[in-house]
Amino acid sequence: MTAVGPSSREAYDAAIVGAGVMGCATALHLAGGGMRCILVDRGAVCGEASGANAGTLTMHMTRAALIPYALKGWELWTTAAEWLDGDLVVQATDGLSLAFTEAEAQMLRTRAEARRDAGAPIQIVDPVRAREIEPGLSERVILAAHCPVDGFVGANLTGLAFRNALVRDGVEIRQDSPVDGIDRDGATFLLRSGDEEIRARRVVLAGGVWLEAMLAWFGLHLPIKCLVNQLAITERMKPILKTVVGVASGLLSLKQFANGTVLIGGGWQGIGDPERGGATIIPDNLIGNLRLARYAIPSLSGARVVRAWLGLEAETADAMPVIGPVPGVDDAFVIGSVHSGYTSGPFMGQLLAELILGKEPALPLFDPSRLVVAKP
Amino acid sequence: MPEPFRAAAGAPDNPDQMLGARQREALLESQVERAFGRKVWSVTPGFRVDALGPEGPEHWRCRALIAATGTTERVVPFPGWTLPGVIGLGAATVLLKSQMVLPGSRTLVAGCGPLLVAVAVGVLKAGGSVAAVLDLSGPGDWLKSVPAMTAQPGLLLQGLRWLGAIRAAGVPVLSRRTIREVRPKGERLEVIVRPVDGERRPIPTGVETVFEADCVAVGHGLVPAIEVTRLLQARHEFLPQRGGWIAHRDALCRTTVEGLFAVGDSAGISGAAAAYLEGRIAGLTAALDLGRIDAERHRELSTPIAGRLRKAARFGAAMARLMALRPGQVEGVDGDTVVCRCEDVTRAEIEAALDRGACHVNQLKSWTRCGMGPCQGRMCGETAASLVAARVGGREHAGLWTARAPIRPIDLEALYGDLAYEDIPIPQEAPL
16 A cells, blocks of 8 residues: 555645545645645546536525524635635625425525525615616516625636646645545554555545445434435536525526526436436426416516536435534544535634644534444 | 429439438337327436427427437537538538538548548439538548448449439549638638548648638548437446447447337447337337337347348448547647637646646536536537547546536527426425
8 A cells, every 4th residue: 555645654634535625725724724635536636526516605595593594604715815716706686595385485585584684785675676677587577586686707717727736725626536435543544546555534424415325434323315416517608697596495596608508407406316417407497497487577588598417416414514523433534415515614614723733613503423423 | 592492293213212211111000109290308216208399398208218319410510610600521411411402512521431422423313513522531431441341232222323423523632631711701701621541630741732722621420329228327438439338238229228219320320220220129128118019029020130231230230430530630739729619728738737637528517617507518529538438538438518407508488488486396495
């Protein structure tokens, strides 16, 4: 075996397994705190969900309890030019959530109130006001929720921007290097990857839907559900949308990028799992999602959809994040399963790094031990 | 605007047309349900096939699925390849054969493989003129194919007759030449031509020639259209001599996915004659696998076809070799030439992304948008993958664009139709 370290004997201060937004942000903040880090991924930087998600920076779809985190994340994304390094396209806009039926209007009021209580500046507006904010809206809207803190990122460039920043800050990156398991040699972790062995004093598991398998390296069973979200994009069209548009149920997310393409999502499910990745779309779900989009924004009638794809999203048993120390394993940490995780990811990474660096995290973490169950 | 022309009315006058007419008749008389004028946009495991047609979205389910999706044309870019009037050899063939329209009044024909001759003759027959035929291959390359071509003497003779007709019309036929640049000149196009070596690399000291035309029909070979077998996750292998990435098959056209067959050029460039025979074998084998005929009947019916298929495939393989991509072709692309014409990505931008560490076609796609436009990488894919391959040690390492639906762009309005809000089945809402 080839030992990999700053020198062959010396261990890294931290090895981060999983180069999505969570892992990248944690690594950047640890490096900023003076630690020598290595970031390892079986694929590319932000090559999975972090590069394939809708890039929405919305409060309308964020779980109420996570609103304070998402607001911080929004601030970090909209100032990405200051801390990332790439041509990341970040757009701050208004966000609207729509109701077409009385039942949806009721849902909209309840949800807007819960999120407002958590700190999101959401107001209920009538259809006339909603159409002032977004002239492209359907005449059939009966009520809308408006949030001036919304926006989106072109997720496809996330990996490039993080990669450049990681290189700039001295984080070593190992792409295409699956970790097979982790052993311990006294106080040092030994990460086995092919015929390489990476030595580190701390380890951070940031593996998205693959977290369940990673935690099993330490003999822990923490069930992670895998959502398979479908997304679709149109070819370039003339400007038809200024804002991020969703619906009360959360099952629509629409935005138009500066290049004219319109991204259509909302969590309609495809087929896949951690082993195969996103295997296939469910055609009826794509048709339903596209019809809902066309219903909300009639000028989508001229659109042609050129591509649909799948991104895997992790969800714990209580649908809340898992961020903190790995129970029973000193110097091992875990981060992931955050609803609307792309939005709050940069902030979540900062919080975990604060804990690892021995500081008081700015907001409470999410103790993993509540989710560990006995092995089946 | 070239004057449209009509093909002579009456009976089909060549073997291809006669075979086509016989097959159409046989199909009409059979019990096969026909759904033409449909755009298939999704295939999913099981199998489910989704299409858009005159009545909006529809779908079918089936136990066996045969992919017979043909090819996409490869065009290695050069300055001016995106100008109006510059089209593929395949497009010229469609214009001539299906639309019965001349691609131009004076057409320059360039590239490699049998389509060169077919397009030049088609243009002449239809009353157009041909400025020149530029062949990337040398006479030696064609000579190497002769033994294989004798397997299909009819097609060989037809080819020689066609070549004679081109020469008789006084059209210059130049070997080992490529287009360096096409530029507008008034209403017409000026075509700068330069010689290439045996590996199809431009010869820097070679003497350039200039032609004028109002249409340039150019094609650098055919690439199997593997969208269906890729979406269904069959195992694929990279065989440049057969056109590139193709589904791995057994002798009876079965892929590695149970019930999924691939035939014809979509499973490796082999030509029309072989495609017809492979289709019959796949059909018989599907019937066998679904228990509709027994092994003996299958053998009885398929054995005679298999013999003819071997001959036809030999001929097709020789043609495929002439059309295979050589590294020298892509090496010669200039930095400021647009490679991805949907998203306007130049070779220099691709090289810059590779310098920054992109090591797979999908990473290149994310970083540059190369392959993200309406054609979904069908036009730039070969060139882009070759550029990645040159850095990472081959096309197998460079990888393939991840397979994505829709197979062709879908019109949202056709999908939407005329429906009420309640008709949209909305799953359970997301958690608060």
